[in-house]
Amino acid sequence: MAASMRLLVVTQFRLIAAGAAALVLACAGTAFAEWPFGRADSGVRMQPGIGGVCEACDLSxxxxxxVRMTGANFNRSDFSHAMLTRADASGSAFEGANFSDADLALAKLVDANCTRAQFTRATLVQANARGADFTRAEFDHADVTSMRFDDANLSGADLRETRGLTQAQLSNACGDARTRLPRGLRVPRCG
Known part of the structure; x- marks a missing residue:
């Protein structure tokens, strides 16, 4: 009799625990779907963002x-092999940063400071670098097809081994006597 009573109590306890767990999951599912940004169809666009100061960070x-990383400081940070497609890094500082083998296709580098940055074998297809500073940056074997260099400073930058670079892209940028370009291409002087 005592053994059957214990079995009945244990069975009832399991039923109560299972019911409570189901209730918690049902309520939590609704809470997670609603919190903190509302329903998925609310029109609010979720976009991850990082910012502030992250000098010499390893983001390789x-x-x-x-990702939205506007107005941030990433000087000397390592973005090698990172996927930054469609990232918005407008107004950020990337002085001496390493973007080797990174994918920056369709990224926004508007007014970014990329002095002495490494873009070796990086993909910058259709990136928007309007007003960016690429002074002494390295673009060894980078793909810059349809990249926007409007009002960008290319002084001392090495673009000799880039892929997809055209005179039309360079005509809206500026450089100096130290700017290295593929044969037959020229860039107006900054000044």
């Missing part, structure tokens, strides 16, 4: 697709 190999 990170997936940062569509």
């Amino acid at each position: 190999g990170r997936i940062l697709v569509g």
Whole structure:
């Protein structure tokens, strides 16, 4: 009799625990779907963002697709092999940063400070670098097809081994006597 009573109590306890767990999950599912940004169809666009100061940070190999990193300081940071497709880094500082083998296709580098940055083998297809400072930056074997260099400073930059660079892109940028370009291309002088 005592053994059957214990079995009945244990069974009832399991039923109560299972019911409570189901109730918590049902309520939590609704809470997670609603909190903190509302429903998915609310029109609010979720976009990850990082900012502030992150000097000499190791962000190599990170997936940062569509990230918003505007007005931040990433001087001397390592973005090698990172995926930064459609990232918005407008107004950020990347002095001496390493973007080797990074994917920056369709990224916004508007007014970014990329002095002495490394873009070796980087993909910058259709990136917008209007007003960016690429003084002494390295673009060894980088793909800059359809990249916007409007009002960008290319003084001392090495673009000799880039892929997809055209005179039309350079005509809206500026450089100096130290700017290295593929044969037959020229860039107006900054001044």
